[in-house]
Amino acid sequence: MISFLPLCSHPSPKKVLIVGGGDGGVAREVAKHPDVESIVQVEIDSHVLDVSKKFLPFMGAGLTNPKLTLHVGDGFRFMAQHRHEFDVIITDSSDPVGPAVCLFQQSYFESMREALKPGGIVCSQAGTVWANIDIVAQTFQHCHQTFRKASFAYAAVPTYPTGQIGFVLGSLSPETNFKEPLRIFSETELDSFNMNYYSAEVHRAAFILPRFARKALDEIVSNVTDEANTGDR
Amino acid sequence: MISFLPLCSHPSPKKVLIVGGGDGGVAREVAKHPDVESIVQVEIDSHVLDVSKKFLPFMGAGLTNPKLTLHVGDGFRFMAQHRHEFDVIITDSSDPVGPAVCLFQQSYFESMREALKPGGIVCSQAGTVWANIDIVAQTFQHCHQTFRKASFAYAAVPTYPTGQIGFVLGSLSPETNFKEPLRIFSETELDSFNMNYYSAEVHRAAFILPRFARKALDEIVSNVTDEANTGDR
Numbered sequence: 001m002i003s004f005l006p007l008c009s010h011p012s013p014k015k016v017l018i019v020g021g022g023d024g025g026v027a028r029e030v031a032k033h034p035d036v037e038s039i040v041q042v043e044i045d046s047h048v049l050d051v052s053k054k055f056l057p058f059m060g061a062g063l064t065n066p067k068l069t070l071h072v073g074d075g076f077r078f079m080a081q082h083r084h085e086f087d088v089i090i091t092d093s094s095d096p097v098g099p100a101v102c103l104f105q106q107s108y109f110e111s112m113r114e115a116l117k118p119g120g121i122v123c124s125q126a127g128t129v130w131a132n133i134d135i136v137a138q139t140f141q142h143c144h145q146t147f148r149k150a151s152f153a154y155a156a157v158p159t160y161p162t163g164q165i166g167f168v169l170g171s172l173s174p175e176t177n178f179k180e181p182l183r184i185f186s187e188t189e190l191d192s193f194n195m196n197y198y199s200a201e202v203h204r205a206a207f208i209l210p211r212f213a214r215k216a217l218d219e220i221v222s223n224v225t226d227e228a229n230t231g232d233r
Numbered sequence: 234m235i236s237f238l239p240l241c242s243h244p245s246p247k248k249v250l251i252v253g254g255g256d257g258g259v260a261r262e263v264a265k266h267p268d269v270e271s272i273v274q275v276e277i278d279s280h281v282l283d284v285s286k287k288f289l290p291f292m293g294a295g296l297t298n299p300k301l302t303l304h305v306g307d308g309f310r311f312m313a314q315h316r317h318e319f320d321v322i323i324t325d326s327s328d329p330v331g332p333a334v335c336l337f338q339q340s341y342f343e344s345m346r347e348a349l350k351p352g353g354i355v356c357s358q359a360g361t362v363w364a365n366i367d368i369v370a371q372t373f374q375h376c377h378q379t380f381r382k383a384s385f386a387y388a389a390v391p392t393y394p395t396g397q398i399g400f401v402l403g404s405l406s407p408e409t410n411f412k413e414p415l416r417i418f419s420e421t422e423l424d425s426f427n428m429n430y431y432s433a434e435v436h437r438a439a440f441i442l443p444r445f446a447r448k449a450l451d452e453i454v455s456n457v458t459d460e461a462n463t464g465d466r
């Protein structure tokens with residue numbers, strides 16, 4: 001979902017950057033999308049790559065995909081050196097405590113914005129509305145302030161706390177409607193990708209939130225609009 | 234969700250039976266629906282009622298709702314004595330192990346069918362596709378074989394194993410389309426009901442399943458249709 005939600009929201013996702021994602025699962029999924037020509041991945045911890053290849057071969061296989069160029073290093077620094085290069089940037093980080101905190105801050109969203117080509121899209125892991133609605137709201141706010149369009153979606157991950165993970169999505173294009181995929185794959189295509197979760201209808205439903213969560217995020221959008229209208233922004 | 238999914242799928246849910254639901258939460262929610270005139274609840278364990286009133290007053294309050302008539306007894310036996318009485322029957326049981334096993338079997342669905350008025354609807358707790366896809370599929374099959382229309386939905390419950398709970402829904406009316414609520418409440422109405430989760434769009438999205446789960450349930454529907462076509466049923 002962290003892969004196909006942004007990829008299917010982009011009209012032509014040819015070049016993709018993955019920040020983090022050391023287990024290889026995101027690279028494996030991104031490579032399935034037929035429009036994707038090249039994937040660059042920047043993982044800060046080489047041990048994660050080694051351990052994944054050794055002990056999680058079904059995910060680690062993504063790290064040897066021919067579309068992929070793998071760098072060990074800091075995603076922030078990498079993006080500063082690669083401006084306007086990517087159609088889609090996916091951040092598959094750990095939770096916003098300790099070393100990954102910086103990947104949830106405003107400056108990170110600005111950094112991604114500068115590394116995107118025109119019309120580019122980002123998708124970042126963003127916690128869950130059930131345990132961390134404040135962090136979700138704050139991350140969404142950063143994304144909303146940085147991009148022309150922003151949205152929040154979730155996927156069921158039964159092994160994660162609360163059984164879900166959330167994603168914030170941002171787009172440089174005001175035309176983007178994250179809730180309606182631009183690229184819709186047939187059942188045969190999805191079978192050939194070995195997709196057990198994603199479909200166009202799952203994509204649409206991923207943006208439908210419980211009322212308490214939708215209200216929390218709607219409030220951010222309307223506050224920002226109010227500030228804009230009164231000239232505070 | 235176990236309340237408003239079936240209630241909002243019924244054109245006029247006046248009389249509702251709750252089987253189980255001893256904590257009072259379902260009665261509390263059912264009573265919010267303005268069409269509901271009377272609720273009958275049959276809970277087998279009087280201790281659950283006492284403990285809930287004492288220690289879970291925010292749910293136990295549902296047990297003293299003026300619309301509610303509470304019986305301590307066996308739901309199976311109760312339904313055998315009350316034929317064609319209810320518009321909606323909601324089964325809020327424990328998991329399908331031990332004493333609650335019988336509430337997941339074909340005979341239970343048949344018993345509910347006989348207790349319904351024409352056009353009646355049932356909704357039963359049915360496990361989760363992530364941990365018990367076989368039990369979900371079996372329960373769905375019983376429902377599908379007993380009712381003119383059957384469907385499966387889920388709700389996020391972060392404190393449950395895998396973070397979800399599932400529901401099977403069955404209707405005596407072939408016109409029922411569970412995925413599209415007949416009754417749509419305004420935001421103001423939902424606020425007045427103190428609804429933090431349910432909305433019409435959440436209702437629709439609750440029926441959208443991951444591909445592996447949708448395939449498992451679609452297979453049951455197509456197998457039954459095949460049998461019907463070849464005269465085996």
